[in-house]
Amino acid sequence: QVQLVESGGGLVQAGGSLRLSCAASGRTFSSYRMGWFRQAPGKEREFVASINWTDGSTLYQDSVKGRFTISRDNAKNTVYLQMNGLKPEDTAVYYCTAKQGGVVLATTPDRYPYWGQGTLVTVSS
Secondary structure (H helix, E strand, O other), rough: OOEEEEEEEEEOOOOOEEEEEEEEEEOOOOEEEEEEEOOOOOHHHHHHHHEEOOOOOOOEOOHHHHOOOEEEEEEOOOOEEEEOOOOHHHOEEEEEEEOOOOOOOOOOOHHHEOOOOOEEEEEEE
């Protein structure tokens, strides 16, 4: 049973930084792709970033490139999302996700079968 537990959300001023963590358990994730999605009030869930657990290759949504960094710590079975230069439009619930097949890129929610409970990020202007 895959379990994903996010932490690190909170309230931050525009221009500030936060680091989200996702503790993964229940499987060996070496062949998985891990991702972060977000959902703002009244909007659809959208892709933010993903990482191939095996080789660390990454993919980002255009609006977060250069500001957000996804990474993983193999020893801790944890995936991180470092968010710098936060903007009010980054306000959302952020979800950690996982799927088998780390090489295959996927940016839609239906491609990821495993989800965490979400953590709220609020960016004030």
